[in-house]
Amino acid sequence: MTDLSVTSHVGRDILQSSALFKHEHQVVWEYVSNGLQYIDAEKPLVRVLIDRKAKSITIIDNGRGMSFDDLHQFFQMHGENIDRATGRPGRGFFGTGKSAAFGIANKLRVTTVKDGKRSTVELSREDIDSPEASSRVPVKVIERDQPVDRHNGTQIDVEDVKLSKIDRGAIIREIERHIAHWPSATVYVDHHKCEFVEPVAAKQFTVSTSGTSFEQRLPAVELVLKIAKAPLEENFRGIAVTSKGVLHETTLAGCEAKHLSKYIFGSIEVPQLADDESGISPFDMSRSMVLNRQNETVRAVMAFIGMNVQQAIDNLEKEERQRKASEDAKKLKQEADKIADIINADFDDWSKQLKKVVADAEGTSDLRDGPSSEGDQSLLTPGDDVLAILSDEEAGVSDIHNDLPKPTPPSDEPRPGPEYEADEEGERQAQEKPASPTNRRKRGGFHVDFLEMGEENARAKYEDASRTILINLDHPQIVAAKRDGGIDDPLFRRMAYEVAFSEYAIGLSAECNNVGWYIDPAEPIVAIRETLNRLSRAAASLYQ
Structure with a gap:
């Protein structure tokens, strides 16, 4: 009787694993993290080089490198991580990293030096698709254990990238998101040094599981919860969940849709996750x-996170109500509305001019690549000729005049395993509590608000999701403008208008640039200059 056993089609196995890496930033971080983790130098250094014309990405590290025998382990699908097997913690669990390149490209080349010997090997999509890939996929050996006078390290070349465009900014953001947990590491993307600059916190709390109902499952675990002085960019929001120093998720645990959750960040170290042997990973x-x-x-x-984040948001909402009830806040609100009126009047005029341009272009063809009434319908809202803002590649368009889609609670998003249904506390409690009414964006146009965001932050901040311009009352220039006459001082009012106008001009041009409206690099600069000129004329009476 023939023995029955489980087998695998190696080529399909590689491609199925690679399909998990859909974006360039995921692929690059996979190889960058290897260069940071598998080291023999005190200070790991990784360089990422992007060649958009050649459609290639190169990652070079000063790690410990690999011998030719080590490459056998590197190319073993789902093999046991060597470091983990010897008791050294790290992020490697499933051995899928070597397939990452084929999520976005057709060729992977690995050049590695260890102990003065260099080996170079290459794997292509053509090899993975070959008939013999059902049992094995041959890796082309270009050189093996070639003696060289070079330090240890590995170079990964991801070639023939299939993406229409390599998003350098997304790669930088992904690396900087993780680099906070690698304090001794240095990573360059081309000439940009990736650095994590932690947001300025107005408050910080440390909450322990000790003495709570969570202690048995999470003994001696501490949550560090911070409240930022200014609203955070989306990639900075949330609690970073780490286990033995490795970041596994950043989450607000059900509070993502809450208006003031944009001020919450922090961290929680849970060593129990890395040591989990429950059978459900x-x-x-x-x-x-x-x-x-x-x-x-x-x-x-x-x-545990959800319960504490919700409590922090409740406190913030109470403080926000008290702030808005003060006399100064009411005066600032009136001033903000006046500024918004001027900005929205300008925006309406700009929109009408844009409609006229589009209407005039009907029936003609543009000889250059770029937005046109026929060539790129993603820039136009169905039923309207006004420029629309593309939120991301997969989300479609939303009319700049219409309400933005409300944040979708994470419970509607497919995730590994079922959503956790807490009993009386935690994530479910956070999800079931309705979002603050202030989270509902008013219909149409731009909004202005004054906030105390700390002297370390910029004069203003533009929140593109809600098209709100936030003016920082703590900025030294604005503090100086209201030093003598307070918020009624004409100098303060003029400064506020100038700051808001500048932020609006830059924000409007940035949104146009995001959808590819500009072709010449100088066009956004010209557009900003024109917008500021229009607004300064509209507000000239302030300077009489």
């Missing part, structure tokens, strides 16, 4: 940066 092989809610430890972590 806290992690999956997708590098999705989402923990598995079916795991009991993960469920407890999310409940």
Whole structure:
């Protein structure tokens, strides 16, 4: 009788694993993190080089490198991580990293030096698709253990990238998101040094599980919860969940849709996740940066975070109501509305001019690449000729005049394992509490608000999701403008108008640039100058 056993089609196995890496930033971080983790130098250094014309990405590190024998382990799908097997913690669990390149490209080349010997190997999509890939996929050996006078390290070349455009900014943001947890590491993307600059916190709390109902599942775990002085960019929001120093998710545990959640950030170190042997893994092989809610430890972590984040938001909402009730706040609100009226009047005129341009272009063809009434319908809203703002590649368009879509609670998003249903506290409690009414964006146009955002932050901040211009009352220039006469001082009012106008001009041009409206690099500069000229004329009476 023939023995029955499980087999695998190696080529399909590689491609299925690579399909988990859909974006360039995921692929690059996979190889950058290897260069940071597998080291023999005190200070790991990684360089990422992007060649958009050649459609290639190169990652070079000063790690410990690999011998030719080590390459056998590197190209073993789902093999046991060597460091983890010897008791050294790290992010490697499923051995899928070597397939990452084929999520976006057709060729992977690995050049590695260890102990004065260099080996170079190459794997292509053509090899993965070959008939013999059902049992094995041959890796082309270009050189093996060639003696060289070079330090240890590895170079990964991802070639023939299939993406229409390599998003350098997304790569930088992904690396900087993680680099906070690698304090001794240095990473360059081309000539940009990736650095994590932590937002300025107005308040900080440390909450322990000790003495709570979470202590049995999460003994001696501490949540560091911080309140930012200014609203945070989306990639800075949330609590970073780490285990033995490795980041696994950044989450607000059900509070994502709450208006004031944009001020919340922090961290929680949960060593129990890395040591979990429950049979239901806290992690999956997708590098999705989402923990598995079916795991009991993960469920407890999310409940603990959700309960404390919700409490922090409740306190912020109370403080916000008190702030808006003050006399100065009422005066600032009136001033903000006046500024917004001028900005929205300008925006309406600008929109009408744009409609005229589009209407005049009907029936003609543009000889250059770029937006046109026929060539790129993504820039036009169905039923309207006004420029629309593309939120991302997959989300479609939303009319700049219409309400923005409300944030979708994470419960509607497919995730590894079922959503955690806490009992009386935690994530479910946070999700079930309705979002603050202030989270509903008023219909149409731009809004202006004054906030105390700390002297370390910029004069103003533009929130593109709600098209709100926030003026920082703590900025030294604005503080000086209202030093003598307070918020009634004409100098302060003029300064406020100037700051808001500048932020609006830059924000409007940035949104146009995001959808590819500009072709010449100088066009945004000209547009900003024209917008500021229009607004300064509209507000000339302030300077009489």
